[in-house]
Amino acid sequence: MTADATGSAIPPCTVDYTRRTEYHEDLDAIRAAHRVLQQVSYSPSLPVKGYNDRTLYVDLSALEIREKPVTRQMKDLFIGGRGFGLWHLWQAVTPATRWNDPENEIIISPGPVAGITQYPGSGKSLVVSISPQTDIPIDSNVGGYFGPLLKFSGFDALELQGKADQDVILFLDGQRGIIRVESAPLEPADSHVLGELLTRMYAEDDADRSNISVVCSGAAADHSLIGMLNFTWWDKRRGCVRFKQAGRGGIGTVFRDKRIRALVCRGPVIKADLNRPADFETLARTGIKLHQEIRTLDDSQCKMRRNGTAHIVEIMDAYDLLPTHNFQYGSHPDTPKIASYVWEARCSQMTSDGCWYGCSLGCAKGADGLVLRTGPYQGHMVTVDGPEYENAAGLGSNAGVFDPEWLLELNFYCDTYGICTITYGTLAAFVMECFQRGILNQERTGGLELAWGNAEADLELMHQMARGEGFGRIAGQGVKKMKELFIRNGWGDPKLIQDIGMECKGLEYSQYLSKESLAQQGGYALTNKGPQHDEAWVIFMDMVNKQLPTFEDKAEALYYYPLFRTWFGLMGFCKLPWNDIAPADNAKTSEPAKIPEHVQNYLDLFTATTGIPIDIETMLMQSARVYNFQRVFNLRMGKGLRANDIPPYRSVGPVTREEYESRTERYDKQMLEEIGVDPAGRSVDEKIAITRAFRMERYGKLCDAVYARRGWTPDGVPTMARLRELGLDVLPEVVAIVQAHGG
């Protein structure tokens, strides 16, 4: 029995997970309206040791479809996944390219290990494009079946370039060897309808639905810059499609700008060895070992199988790290209403929730039987992912929404409308704080009372975004453009607006309160793509466990973890089975935060797949090539310098009197002990200014230390020596860009 924080029993979920509103009655009419615009045949193949050695290129303007070879240099320098995506993108664009230029691409690449079924978290693909929010490359790591099915249909990556002149579907049939572009004039926009419909449309029989994956977005991607992509898989037990999201940076917006309604891949029937690894027995042995570990330890560690990533909601609150009211505060008395035990009881537990076969961690929990109360699907019964931590925090505490059913509805509409939950959460929180402080009012929001916790207004904002109307259309431009607009309109103190708008490089922050962790401030703002925790989640090591006391310690963490985590995106791995489960004796190792046994698992999995032996140093070098290449790519697009790594002050320290006063003891203590100034007798405003000067100087020193450790100049440019060390000096344009920036 599930229990809450006081030990009281919470009844388990009794919802019938097979029931929901269905949407396929118009399937035949919708299919009949399709016209074949282009079709080619090809020879399906299976990878050898993780690679097919070819990618698929589609130009939607010219309706050109062709194969491209994967060269030895591509594999050596870029490995796969995010590396392949960045390399293709580099060749496709120029420094002048913006997100909605036809030459911009969307590249989906699963990586060499992706698609193995033995090890949890091995079905990921990486999506790369020039972001409408940041104007630099964005990369997003996504589950669902599309990446593995693409690979087992014969391609290591899919490149999409150009723009169609009408809404189209790209269908890749890996069983019959057909690639087809079809017009899609009658397709619905929203993912929970479209995914279901297309899965049934392209499957040849009921059993074939498992071999189909759809990539699609939703109505809000058409009218905003924060569109995301849903990647489906067929949930056999529920009898419906489920989704995982390539969320960050607006790739769904690029997708719709190209007039792509959906990508559909029909792959072969999945078997254990389709990746044709060099050493299957090692994959089997390593996978079984982790399955046993999860079976034995998950219940006493993170309970990922019960709660997914939402298991940390109350932990974050307890450590004053749960973003609340636009990152002003780190906890809230109502957090128990959205804590992990609430989700454990709300989600169906007697089923399988992995987003690719073999994931026994199964964090894609499903909240079934949700009856919607607003919007175009009001009254419909739907299944939505039991919220991930980021969604519980972003759509919940950060907006002051502590009602789990409203939170689920916000999550559902973000997903089906095709917008990023993290981005939406942070921008809605910004809007609400602007409303609180009079920067916005009902006149400026077109009547929306965007007060903390007003879920109905929050949802109406989202519905407006989907309809391309009203203030929702403005909000859908993201925090950076809202800040510019509000300042331009003279709606408030420009400095305050800049300070509280939680974006860096144009991307909204994900949901951790970094202001008391210097290392996490760098973990966010020193990222390549913008402040997303998938590069360096070091807040616990730094703030809670005090394992990073010096600048050098923090710099080392901000060297190692971004490289280590980049590696997941080269291979097609999920990060979660690395450290959301740990071996029983992990604490006895010399570096428990790194989970050494699991690192060894990954080295073994790479070698067992490709036949290429590697050690930890080689692993970090593989990542460092791609990581530094991405930094140079940023330079090429006009960013990538120290000036672009400056965070909004809200992520560094207290902006307002209320924030300071919520932690007076902490800030006064720091002033006395670390700054050397006696806070006694000083006004709150004075103390805020002193703290700010100290913290921003300290952040600058962190940049110095991190850049030095990464082999970059004080302006954040990779040095030529570092390029040579990584073997990137064989790329003349990379060298020229670095030299032009003093590297």
Added chain:
Amino acid sequence: MRQLKINLPACDGGRTCDHECEAACATRVFKLDGRQGAALHVQELADGQSAAIICDQCGDCVTVCPADALKRNKQGVVMIDKQLCVGCYICIGFCEKGAFERHPGWLEPYKCTACGICVKACPHAALEIVDVPAPVPHII
């Protein structure tokens, strides 16, 4: 449901027999040489007792299988559908009895089907097929 049951006091763990149960299972059911390939295992313990690894058809593997490849048949025995199996081996890792098997070179795992061949082979009559109620599925 049909279930293979062992009477451990009667089983001597191979002290005075040649593990006929395992040999029969491996060679006649799964066509594997040697008893290591069997879907049940008995052994003698140092204290004179015996121990066995036997599938009791608890059905935990049915709950965790992501491919819906494990189902009970009409007799309640958990059977694997090789057409649906994707070779993830969650069933092996999650079997608390350690009773799910895999053979090197085989993609699909295998398990006891309560066929009874081992029952007939046991020289001590320590094995029997019984009919017991299927346990209520639980959260894993």
